[in-house]
Amino acid sequence: MVLSGPSGAGKSTIIHHSSPYIGNYYFSISTTTREPRDGEEHGVDYYFVTHREFEEGIKAGDFLEYATVHGNYYGTSIKPVNMALEEGKLVIFDIDIQGHRLVRAKMGDYVTSAFITPPTLKELEKRLYARCTDNNSIIERRIENAKKEIEAVSEFDFVIINDSIEEASAQFITIANASRLKHSSDELEKMVENWKN
Ligand code: ADP
Ligand code: 5GP
Numbered sequence: 001m002v003l004s005g006p007s008g009a010g011k012s013t014i015i016h017h018s019s020p021y022i023g024n025y026y027f028s029i030s031t032t033t034r035e036p037r038d039g040e041e042h043g044v045d046y047y048f049v050t051h052r053e054f055e056e057g058i059k060a061g062d063f064l065e066y067a068t069v070h071g072n073y074y075g076t077s078i079k080p081v082n083m084a085l086e087e088g089k090l091v092i093f094d095i096d097i098q099g100h101r102l103v104r105a106k107m108g109d110y111v112t113s114a115f116i117t118p119p120t121l122k123e124l125e126k127r128l129y130a131r132c133t134d135n136n137s138i139i140e141r142r143i144e145n146a147k148k149e150i151e152a153v154s155e156f157d158f159v160i161i162n163d164s165i166e167e168a169s170a171q172f173i174t175i176a177n178a179s180r181l182k183h184s185s186d187e188l189e190k191m192v193e194n195w196k197n
Pocket of ligand 1: 005006007008009010011012013014127128130131162163164165
């Protein structure tokens with residue numbers, strides 16, 4: 001399941017709030033070249049690496065997808081995702097709109113996606129300043145990006161307007177649990193074969 005939306009939309013908050021109600025899942029920990037924020041931990045929030053290390057990862061084919069977002073590299077490692085899928089877990093990606101396009105191109109309809117946004121750009125701005133994790137120029141850049149990101153909203157299966165955190169989390173839980181009922185094309189082919197034999 002792919003979650004996208006502007007920085008500050010509430011993706012992390014919604015996942016945190018919903019985690020007891022979505023069963024066995026793996027949250028895909030991305031790799032990034034951005035600086036850790038206060039309180040962020042390597043291997044928990046992200047794998048924080050240098051530009052050089054990231055580019056070595058690209059060359060080695062480590063990433064299911066990667067993109068430059070707000071001037072930094074961000075990418076999803078393939079290995080843990082495949083392991084989690086093999087274990088029957090729901091995999092949740094918090095990635096940008098470019099990442100969503102790449103994952104959908106590779107995994108097709110097996111992917112369920114939701115775009116998360118606050119009700120207005122003003123509210124997004126308010127939340128980014130209230131979060132106190134980024135300086136003003138970084139926040140301004142994220143708000144500018146948000147104006148472009150919203151244009152991709154129609155590419156997503158679902159849109160969650162994060163006004164009330166309780167309502168937004170309830171919507172996310174419904175979508176996440178329904179997405180578990182999807183099967184990969186391999187699984188469906190096997191099902192048809194078994195049916196015939
Ligand atoms: P993202 O992961 O999308 O970048 P966060 O989850 O960090 O966004 O949320 C950004 C800020 O907005 C945080 O300070 C969070 O506590 C706050 N927030 C999230 N959802 C709501 C909401 N529904 N109402 C008010 N504040 C919210
Ligand atoms: P932040 O710096 O606020 O943690 O994240 C900035 C943006 O990068 C968010 O839109 C987030 O969804 C996106 N992002 C995080 N990890 C990845 C990733 O692995 N791939 C892509 N394409 N985007 C990511």
